[in-house]
Amino acid sequence: MQGKGLINFFVILISIACLYSLSFTFVTHKVERDAVAYAKGDPVKERAYLDSMATVDVYNLGFAKFSYQYCKERELALGLDLKGGMNVTMEISLKELISNLADNPKDENFKKALDNAEARSKDSQKDFVSLFGEEFKKLNPNGKLATFFANKDNAVNNITSNSSDGDILAFLQKESGSAIDRSFNILRTRIDKFGVTSPNIQRQQGTNRILIELPGVSDEDRVRKLLQGSAKLEFWETYDNSEIFPLLENINRTLASTLKADTKSTSSVTAADTSAKDTTGGRLASLGGNKAAGSDSTKKDSSTVALEQAKNQNPLFAVLSPNIGQGPQGQQMLGQGPVIGYVLQKDTALVNSYFNSAEIKAIIPGNVKLLWSVKPVSKETKMFQLFAVKPTGLNAGPVLTGNVIADARADVDQRTNNPQVEMVMNSEGAREWRKISAAAAAANPKKAIAIVLDNTVYSAPTVQDEIPNGVSSITGNFTFEDTQDLANVLKAGRLPAPAKIVEEAIVGPTLGQAAIDAGINSSVIGLVVVLIFMIFYYNRAGLVANIAVIFNVFFIMGILASLGAVLTLPGIAGIVLTMGTAVDANVLIYERIREEYALGKGVRQAISDGYKHAMPSILDSQITTFLVGLILYIFGTGPILGFATTLLIGIITSLFTAIFITRIIFEWMIKKDMKISVSYPWSDHTMKNANFGFVKNRKKFYAISIALTVISLISVFTKGFSLGVDFSGGRTYTVKYEKAVNLEEVRDHVNGTFGVTSEVKTFGGDNQLRVTTPYLIDQTDDAADKQVLDKLNEGLAKVQNNSYQIVSSQKVGPTIANDIKISAIYSVIFSIIVIALYILIRFRKWQYSVSAAISLAHDAIILLGIFSIFDGILPFSLDLDQHFIAAVLTVLAYSINDTVVVFDRIREYLREHRAKNEPLSHVVNTAINKTLSRTIITSLTVIFVLAVLFVFGGEVIRGFSFAILIGIIFGTYSSIFLAAPIFADLQGDGEEKNTKEIASTERGNLKPAKA
Structure with missing residues (x-):
């Protein structure tokens, strides 16, 4: 055989590569088995154990060490049908996007064209913008689209009263694509907050849909609410770190006195915590006013008892690292800027529980609001920043909202060649922005303005000078991807394009x-x-x-x-x-x-x-x-x-x-x-x-x-076929009864309740059924989902002396089914x-x-x-x-x-x-x-x-x-x-x-x- 040595080499190389790739799965499964053994059936303790192991090195190859989080991201992930969870297809409402771009005109032909385009989109393979253009031309042959879209907000995209219909449709195509990108980024960020292991989110190319898979999710109502909520973009004034640190010290003292009575039940330390390195305890404790306890907690070989004691005496500073910098003589001093602390991802829930407790709420002033950063400082440490923002005005809210943004785009600083974001405001926003920026630049030290989406800080740039014309450059330690994400976030506030669930499967x-x-x-x-x-x-x-x-x-x-x-x-x-x-x-x-x-x-x-x-x-x-x-x-x-x-x-x-x-x-x-034999005699x-x-x-x-x-x-x-729900549209439920049921009886009950003919089939054993109904097929909102589920439960419950559970469900809208x-x-x-x-x-x-x-x-x-x-x-x-x-x-x-x-x-x-x-x-x-x-x-x-x-x-x-x-x-x-x-x-x-x-x-x- 020619090249036998080379082939042997490739076999060995591929085998090693495959073994390396699969080894991460073996490691994570071992850690998770340890978590189950530690938790003894308590899911909260199991989750806490795994959270505490996120940054701990669990895989040592000698030449490299890997944390549990790193291994988890590289394991062979299981899909929904193997692990359970939720599969959602979101559809971006281009109808509302186009209406918003035209300032929601009252023209009947315009609204009729949008309605007709939406109806045709259920059966057509053409994109929504093209359908809208065709319908508008049918209803108003002599009309011009520029009449509706030539406004001051769209002027930045060179849309004028002289723009042709072709120019307008090209603009709408571009904006619809941009809106889908923005929605994708917003949804991706929201999904990160679920704490889902191995989530999958992907755009379905050529459509206005986004596919989301959330393995292990059980709270479907929370998922629907968070995914379908409108994006809320706001600009907030911020506090300087030095203004907030005394409040953090007060919180730490209050927590220590509150927790002192029952350290055992309220201790934040788990067995997994004590096995991890405590990198913050000593420095933070000394800042909190208990140097001896803090120093003792940072000794490499300190006992578990000493560590417990230190964290009970300084509960907040045990998990929150204040923003500390180096002074001229090398001494520690408070850092400047809006960041007031750093917390590991695994501890953010604990810090939130501290802030939300009745004792701490009573001492946090009403004009202080604490928000997390959208991303960790670095992917390796999973350390998130905590910001303090200042509610202002009569409504005690942000200084500006996202509807003042006319445009935003990723750019490059001509002087430094670094990525930046250029933000353009409309005339109303420019007037307010001038006053806000002037006040922030005049402060000592200069103030930052936090850019907040869905109560999460995306960026908090420090204002250097008064900005008179509403055109701002946002610079920082950005990658090009960061600037694209931030530009999409800024534009999301001006052009809300609601995302609706059109397909859903729950296992x-x-x-x-x-x-x-x-x-x-x-x-x-x-x-x-x-x-x-x-x-x-x-x-x-x-x-x-x-x-x-x-x-x-x-x-x-x-x-x-x-x-x-x-x-x-x-x-x-x-x-x-x-x-x-x-x-x-x-x-x-x-x-x-x-x-x-x-x-x-x-x-x-x-x-x-x-x-x-x-x-x-x-x-x-x-x-x-x-x-x-x-x-x-x-x-x-x-x-x-x-x-x-x-x-x-x-x-x-x-x-x-x-x-x-x-x-x-x-x-x-x-x-x-x-001897080489390729057969037996027979x-x-x-x-x-x-x-x-x-x-x-x-x-x-x-x-x-x-x-x-x-x-x-x-x-x-x-005779035809029985079409699955993904071809016909509708809702399908898998129902499991405790005992065997009469199929005809269940079918009669379900059809009688729905008032339409629904399909009821056995699915496996005599006690498991699959129910598919076209009831409210054209309605995909949450209210319709609840109404269908209530009707189904009403029908299923009519089976006497036989309890049941709905173990999975699937929803597909008529458009996506087609x-x-x-x-x-x-x-x-x-x-x-x-x-x-x-x-x-x-x-x-x-x-x-x-x-x-x-x-x-x-x-x-x-x-x-x-x-x-x-x-x-x-x-x-x-x-x-x-x-x-x-x-x-x-x-x-x-x-x-x-x-x-x-x-x-x-x-x-x-x-x-x-x-x-x-x-x-x-x-x-x-x-x-x-x-x-x-x-x-x-x-x-x-x-x-x-x-x-x-x-x-x-x-x-x-x-x-x-x-x-x-x-x-x-x-x-x-x-x-x-x-x-x-x-x-x-x-x-x-x-x-x-x-x-x-x-x-x-x-x-x-x-x-x-x-």
């Missing part, structure tokens, strides 16, 4: 744990089935393939961890399927090696030729599968994206392990003179001399396929076209391409037909949803995988047999029979794994695994009985055309063969 932790168990069980059993079968059929070579499969799973998990991917239940299904198909390349190689052995070749030559001859089929089959996975990745969202990611990674790792790792092992075995002759008349009997199979296709189409167009449905249709059609084009390019004959496309369409239609015919008959969900589309695309990938292997053998035989003048039908039939063993073995392997997934994978993906299982069966059938025979018919009459003519076509020259 309870109980369902999450059940999904984890199902996923692990199916993965382990699937792996065992594959390993046993390979050894059972391929003898010692099967053991080599098994080593490659284990490496493959290890590489997949390592790469997922290194990419920061989230592991979902469909992702686990992808891994299980990859295990089933990882042996495909090995099967191709082993079947070829067996053929080479049959020709009398020695071990080394047989193995070498087996790898060489199998390579074209391996590459063609895996590339087509990869293309389908890529399309699934592009069009898919949420869990389907996780499935596609796993599938793509699995294809790459399968190729690497099957081609290189098995070859390395074979080379080592040859070097050690070990399996060596399996289908070896197969000579079935596939082409001869093709018309019978055509008739069977046509009949099945017609039946499927009739059912599709007459978008998902259209994307799904496009993805299937696009997949078939891409595969056909690849085969056309690769095989250079349209007959291959067309026969493959027909075969794929046949598989997709029959799968649709089965889901239509058996919906409501089989005891599990056969809804058409995103999971089903993923299943269809997977089926197409594996179907074309088999087809391409047969096509490769046909192409090979056409070249080899061109001198024999054999009929094309004979060559095609021989190719099918020669690859029959590989096709059946690979399909059986996949079917075994899918059967395991179907039985043990859990109810959540039972329909998904059933679709792939049935699809693989029909995909195998179409590869053998349809694709190759159709190619023969398209190429000629299927019987008489000889190989000389075909072979010359394969080489690019078409000419009549001589008689």
Whole structure:
């Protein structure tokens, strides 16, 4: 094997990299097990333990140490369906944004155009701004958009009364994109406040939607309230640190006297705290007036008792580090500016509880407000700044609000070349800003103005001079990303674009744990089935393939961890399927090696030729599968994206392990003179001399396929399907009763309560149901959600003597449901076209391409037909949803995988047999029979794994695994009985055309063969 040393090096390098990536997961799980053992069932103590470990080094590699927080950010995260939590899709209201940009005009045509655009957006793929432009032109053909948008606020964007409609629409497109960016940043900041582990927030490109995943969240009402609240931008005057420090000392003394009575119950120290380094106690305690106690607490080997005593005597300063600087002689002195202290993230909740206690509220003046910084000072220390701002005026509030901002943009200081933010105010704001800035600049020391969004300080720049024209430059220790974020925050105050929840899925932790168990069980059993079968059929070579499969799973998990991917239940299904198909390349190689052995070749030559001859089929089959996975990745969202990611990674790792790792092992075995067997005596002759008349009997199979296709189409167009909520819109709830229930009884109660026909199906056992209702489908606000839930509970509660719980829910608005449905249709059609084009390019004959496309369409239609015919008959969900589309695309990938292997053998035989003048039908039939063993073995392997997934994978993906299982069966059938025979018919009459003519076509020259 060429380059064996280099390949060995890569195998070792990739193995080390994967082990390194997965090691963070092992470390965090150990810390979390320690937390559970320490807390003994108390979730508050468990959370406190983990918070205290955030900055503690828990992973020591010798050359580097990593904190728990660092490891947690790099562990293999679990998705909602495995961990429980909340999945939300937010939609930015561009209707309100456009109205705000036009100063909310009263013009009826303008408002009607917005309403019509909103109605059309539910079914159209065009963006909202374009729809608004079309509707306005319909209602007012001679009207000009500039009439509404040429105002003083938009003048900074060169919008005048002479601007064309095209200019206005371009401006609106730009502003809508900017509004989505601003909302994204605001939502991201709000999410950080939840304290969620491994949150995921991403823009859905090309839309005005933002996808948010919050694993572990249980307070759904709080999430909805915080995510949908309007952004509140304000400018506040600030206090200087020296003005507030006496107040902090007073708070510290008051807390100490209050806590003195019961230090045990109110101590902020946990066992985890004492194991961490106390970096603030001594210095802070001495400032608080108890030098001896403070100094004692900072000794490296101080006892736990001394540390407890110090923190009880100085409870505030034990966790809050005042703003202290160095004086001219090196002595400590109070720092200047609006920052009054620094607190570790893990201690911010404790400090808040101090400030909110009745005793401390009584001593904090009404004209002092304490606010946190939006970001930590550094990511490593997780230290947040505390600011003191001054309520002013009659309303005791900010000096200015965000509606005075006309524009803000990230810029560069021309003198220093450092990033800065340029802020432009409207005329009203400029007048006020002049007075405010003059007073702040005249103060000694100069005052800072805090820029506050949602009660969080984004920046607090010190005012250097009076600003007369409302144009300000904000400088500081900024990165370019910081200035972009701050500019977005400033613009958010002027252009409020409300974000509404249009899709929502809530998974309870109980369902999450059940999904984890199902996923692990199916993965382990699937792996065992594959390993046993390979050894059972391929003898010692099967053991080599098994080593490659284990490496493959290890590489997949390592790469997922290194990419920061989230592991979902469909992702686990992808891994299980990859295990089933990882042996495909090995099967191709082993079947070829067996053929080479049959020709009398020695071990080394047989193995070498087996790898060489199998390579074209391996590459063609895996590339087509990869293309389908890529399309699934592009069009898919949420869990389907996780499935596609796993599938793509699995294809790459399968190729690497099957081609290189098995070859390395074979080379080592040859070097050690070990016997290499690729079969047992009984399996060596399996289908070896197969000579079935596939082409001869093709018309019978055509008739069977046509009949099945017609039946499927009739059912599709007459009976139709049950659409999942992500295709139809509405709300879906998974309900679990304590005891088995009568399905009809529950359905009658629910339908009677809602007043509309809702779908009620069993979901798993007799005590678990899935309820899908279109009730209030067009309303997605919180009030509608509550009304639907109340109605549902009213209906469910009518079942006598049987308690229940709603373990998960999902909400999808009609607009997003339509978008998902259209994307799904496009993805299937696009997949078939891409595969056909690849085969056309690769095989250079349209007959291959067309026969493959027909075969794929046949598989997709029959799968649709089965889901239509058996919906409501089989005891599990056969809804058409995103999971089903993923299943269809997977089926197409594996179907074309088999087809391409047969096509490769046909192409090979056409070249080899061109001198024999054999009929094309004979060559095609021989190719099918020669690859029959590989096709059946690979399909059986996949079917075994899918059967395991179907039985043990859990109810959540039972329909998904059933679709792939049935699809693989029909995909195998179409590869053998349809694709190759159709190619023969398209190429000629299927019987008489000889190989000389075909072979010359394969080489690019078409000419009549001589008689």
